[in-house]
Amino acid sequence: MTTERSKSDLTRTRILDAAARTFRQKGYAATTLNEIASAADMQAGSLYYHFGSKDELLEEVLDIGANKVNDAIKESQERLPPEATHRERIRAAVDAHLTMLLKHCDYTSANISIFAQIPEEIQQRHLPKRDALAAQWRRILTRAQKAGALRDDVDLSMVRMLLLGALNWSVEWYKPGKTSIPAMADHICLMLLDGIGSKSSTRRNTEGRAAEVA
Amino acid sequence: MTTERSKSDLTRTRILDAAARTFRQKGYAATTLNEIASAADMQAGSLYYHFGSKDELLEEVLDIGANKVNDAIKESQERLPPEATHRERIRAAVDAHLTMLLKHCDYTSANISIFAQIPEEIQQRHLPKRDALAAQWRRILTRAQKAGALRDDVDLSMVRMLLLGALNWSVEWYKPGKTSIPAMADHICLMLLDGIGSKSSTRRNTEGRAAEVA
DNA sequence: GTCTATATTCAGATAGAC
DNA sequence: GTCTATCTGAATATAGAC
Numbered sequence: 001m002t003t004e005r006s007k008s009d010l011t012r013t014r015i016l017d018a019a020a021r022t023f024r025q026k027g028y029a030a031t032t033l034n035e036i037a038s039a040a041d042m043q044a045g046s047l048y049y050h051f052g053s054k055d056e057l058l059e060e061v062l063d064i065g066a067n068k069v070n071d072a073i074k075e076s077q078e079r080l081p082p083e084a085t086h087r088e089r090i091r092a093a094v095d096a097h098l099t100m101l102l103k104h105c106d107y108t109s110a111n112i113s114i115f116a117q118i119p120e121e122i123q124q125r126h127l128p129k130r131d132a133l134a135a136q137w138r139r140i141l142t143r144a145q146k147a148g149a150l151r152d153d154v155d156l157s158m159v160r161m162l163l164l165g166a167l168n169w170s171v172e173w174y175k176p177g178k179t180s181i182p183a184m185a186d187h188i189c190l191m192l193l194d195g196i197g198s199k200s201s202t203r204r205n206t207e208g209r210a211a212e213v214a
Numbered sequence: 215m216t217t218e219r220s221k222s223d224l225t226r227t228r229i230l231d232a233a234a235r236t237f238r239q240k241g242y243a244a245t246t247l248n249e250i251a252s253a254a255d256m257q258a259g260s261l262y263y264h265f266g267s268k269d270e271l272l273e274e275v276l277d278i279g280a281n282k283v284n285d286a287i288k289e290s291q292e293r294l295p296p297e298a299t300h301r302e303r304i305r306a307a308v309d310a311h312l313t314m315l316l317k318h319c320d321y322t323s324a325n326i327s328i329f330a331q332i333p334e335e336i337q338q339r340h341l342p343k344r345d346a347l348a349a350q351w352r353r354i355l356t357r358a359q360k361a362g363a364l365r366d367d368v369d370l371s372m373v374r375m376l377l378l379g380a381l382n383w384s385v386e387w388y389k390p391g392k393t394s395i396p397a398m399a400d401h402i403c404l405m406l407l408d409g410i411g412s413k414s415s416t417r418r419n420t421e422g423r424a425a426e427v428a
Numbered sequence: 429g430t431c432t433a434t435a436t437t438c439a440g441a442t443a444g445a446c
Numbered sequence: 447g448t449c450t451a452t453c454t455g456a457a458t459a460t461a462g463a464c
Contacts, residue, residue, distance in 0.1 A: 008429080027331030029243035032457060046430045048459070087411070116327060116386055117241030154410050158401050161387050162380040169379025172330055179372070187372050193411030195404075196368050197301070222447075247440065259442080260448045268440065 012050050015040045017106070020061045024110035024171075028058060028118050059122060065111030066129035072096040073136050086149035087193060093140050095185045097167050102174050102181060109171045137164065150193075163192060226264050229254045234275045234320035238385075242272060242328045273336060279325030280343035286310040287350050300363035301407060307354055309399045311381050316388050316395060323385045351378065364407075377406060 018039035022031045033054060037044040051057045076096035080089060100108045115123065115130075137160050144150045166188060174184075190196060232253035236245045247268055251258040265271045290310035294303060314322045329337065329344075351374050358364045380402060388398075404410060 011429080027241060027243055029241060030331060033459085034457080042429095043431060044458085045432075045460080049429055054458070113330060117244060117331065148412055151410050151412050154404065155397070155401065158393070158398065159405065159410060161384070162398075162401060162405065165380040165383025165386075166376040167379070168386075169383050170375070172379075172382075173375055183369070184372065184376075187369065188376060190368065191373065191376065191409065192405055193409045195407045195409030196365050196373060197407030198362055198365050225447080246438085248438095256447095257449060258440085259450075262441070263447055 008050070011040075015042075015047060015050055015057070016061060016064065019057050020065070020106040020110045023058070023061060023114055024106050028114045055119070055122060058118060059125065061107055062111050062115070062118075062122070062126050063129060065105070065107035065109075066126070066133065068105050069097060069100040069108045069111075070129070070133055070136065072100045073133070077140070086144035086147055087189065089140060090144060090192070091185055091189045093137070094167065094188050095181065098170065098181050098184055101167065101171055102176070112168050113171050134160070159192075163188070222264070225254075229256075229261060229264055229271070230275060230278065231320065233271050234279070234324045237272070237275060237328055238320050238324035242332050269333070269336060272332060273339065275321055276325050276329070276332075276336070276340050277343060279319070279321035279323070280340070280347065282319050283311060283314040283322045283325075284343070284347055284350065286314045287347070291354070300358035300361055301403065303354060304358060304406070305399055305403045307351070308381065308402050309395065312384065312395050312398055315381065315385055316390070326382050327385050348374070373406075377402070380405075 015036065019031075019036045022035050022039055026035075033044045033047055036057070037047055040047075047057070051060075073093050073096045076092040077089060080092055084092075101112060102109070115126075138156070141150065141156050141160055145152060145154075145156060150156075170184065229250065233245075233250045236249050236253055240249075247258045247261055250271070251261055254261075261271070265274075287307050287310045290306040291303060294306055298306075315326060316323070329340075352370070355364065355370050355374055359366060359368075359370060364370075384398065
């Protein structure tokens with residue numbers, strides 16, 4: 001087992017990188033093999049030396065993307081000291097998830113953003129990988145709740161869906177430079193754990209319409 | 215001005231319904247005019263009597279979807295009494311947004327789920343409609359913050375993105391019957407305003423790894 | 429391994445009969 | 447208004463030269 005890579009492997013990676021980036025930008029069906037090939041500096045026909053079909057390319061992109069975010073979250077938890085608070089654990093997972101989604105990793109963002117619009121057969125085959133990610137989040141939240149760090153009257157699976165929604169949707173609006181990932185993680189944890197309502201949030205709006213902002 | 219509809223208008227609507235549903239399910243590029251026509255009980259060629267092109271059909275679906283959710287949120291606010299709390303206002307907007315997205319309205323869910331993967335030129339032309347929705351949410355949150363119902367140290371535009379993310383992502387996982395929209399709205403408002411952390415959420419996890427759940 | 433050339437299929441779109 | 451038939455272009459995929 002060596003870390004050395006054959007020339008063929010490097011080309012494969014170049015193609016996969018190009019495919020992930022293009023899939024993410026334009027979607028699966030709208031991406032042509034010509035675009036992928038051109039982004040990888042080759043001709044469309046040459047792709048078939050490395051991959052059997054467009055679907056095969058897609059499946060490998062999906063798998064890599066899922067593995068990367070799964071690994072990142074796993075490592076984020078292992079990196080914490082055993083005495084870390086559950087707030088710290090959640091915050092670390094949020095940060096890892098966002099970092100994979102928004103930095104470095106077209107594979108993960110491609111996976112997240114095109115999954116709903118790929119052929120159903122491929123979705124089915126990929127479900128186990130998605131379940132593994134869900135299971136990690138479920139475990140983090142369940143441990144927190146059992147330890148008393150989360151209210152015990154909330155539906156954790158709904159909380160998980162809403163939380164992952166807030167995270168995953170960021171691929172639709174995040175612009176590097178305009179927002180920082182740590183700031184996002186802070187806001188997520190603040191909302192999730194503390195809420196952003198002040199004590200007066202249930203007070204009657206006695207000024208009524210007069211409070212309207214022009 | 216009459217509510218009567220010509221036969222042609224009814225057919226147009228039938229086609230638009232079919233298009234919205236199919237776009238939502240399979241994405242824009244992967245949807246063929248044959249599928250839309252077949253879902254509308256006609257032949258592909260006949261579509262061109264009613265619409266000039268596939269793009270034109272898409273643009274009309276997008277517009278209708280945006281209008282429906284915009285109107286629903288507007289009405290949700292107008293329906294409230296002037297003395298309603300800001301919590302009630304936010305809750306009503308969340309409910310309206312989710313209801314449009316998940317019930318009755320393939321147009322809104324199509325708009326939300328395919329927008330990122332349609333031709334860029336069409337995205338650009340549709341931006342004003344999206345901005346109108348953003349503006350409504352911005353106004354609801356800003357008024358709440360100015361009235362002291364929301365902490366004044368949070369970045370409202372980030373909060374808005376995260377909140378809308380949690381809402382919009384529900385098109386990816388919501389299954390009618392399995393979850394109720396009011397329950398979702400409750401959880402959203404609880405997380406957003408109160409947080410789901412208990413007071414012990416920052417306590418050290420003194421049991422360390424022993425707390426692990428099998 | 430990558431190229432060029434091409435087979436094949438199928439999409440969006442048009443024309444004219446009814 | 448809708449049909450059938452068809453044009454045209456483009457996409458996936460293959461074959462064989464280099």
